[in-house]
Amino acid sequence: RQRVVYRLSSLCLHFCVQSHFAETPAQRYCLGSSEQRTVVMDEERRVEEKLEQFKNDAKTERRYSRHILLRIRTGKQRRRNLIFDEERFEETFLKCLICREMLHCHHTFCLDCLYQMYRVEGEFRQSLTGVFRSMPMTVKIQCPTCREGILISEQELRRLPNDHTIMELLSFVNQTSKNDVQYCTKHQMQPLNFFCEPCIMPVCCDCTVIDHKESKGHIVVNVDEAMKTYTPIVEETLDEIRAEKFNLAAKREALESALVELDQIQRNLNTQIRAVFDKIREVLDEREKELYAVSESEIERKREVVEGHMKVLMDREYELNSEFNDLQKAKDQKDISQIFSGHKAAREMLIKKVHVPTNSTKGFSVNFQYSSRAEAIIKQNVANLGDIIFKT
16 A cells, blocks of 8 residues: 655644634534534544554554654754655544535534435425425435434535535645655654665664664665766666666577477478479389389280189080090990090090190299389489488
């Protein structure tokens, strides 16, 4: 949370207190009675108690990271440097007691909230009997803070006076310059208002008398002076960092371009290598097809020769079976005429010999062997085919 440093003079603080209790014409009219004066005195007492409670909480609880520092300066005009917890200051004095509309009990609320309370009471009024509905629309609302009852109409609600104290406080908070105050991690609640040059670190007031004594060689200066002294040095360092970042960015872009170029070179090399081996594969495939065709042609021609010899043998076997069956049948039947005629025909058939070449029944594996001519040379050439030349 951002903490705000409020530098208030005692005159400003006195003015704020006076403006808070200044009497408006309506208030002067109301202060005529002792009861109204008692209300104002009670209000003053509550404000004082609230301020006292705020101071005591800041001292005892130590749960707020910033507290009130009073530093009295000498001179004609004595001023106090006040460091407020902004969140607590707003919660205590400004928030939702806020929207500037002040009730007769001097408590401040949002006008929309008051209208909502007025509407709720008005709806309840309308839910009653007709006698109450016919009466003027004046309802009783209670102050959410002190629970004091107020009879008020819508017109009177619109005419409620603004709380100028709250408005001035809000304006003051908005116009006050806000600075982040850093505190010493070693000495609690001590702002870092000094700078030790040998140690190159901001220090607090306690550090200057405990850990960073001038007697021990520590040179302590005001933090504002250190900022003026070191700002040019820091700017120079920042300029060097910017220049280095610019050079690194240029080198990074060059390396990124080199990576893109390498990817393109790799794609080109892959395309060239693939093209060469595709051509070699195409030649090998063509040669393979040619060898398949030659082998099939030669085998088919040899198959026709063998099938011709097979037909001759099958015809001869058929004739032998036929003559054998006829002669055997005549013998079994003891048919003399058939025996002699069948024997004569069988002898004539045996005289005729069937010629079958011996090379058609053996030696196929020798006659049809694949020759791997130049295979070793081709393998060696393929193994040494192509090369990648890197040029630097």
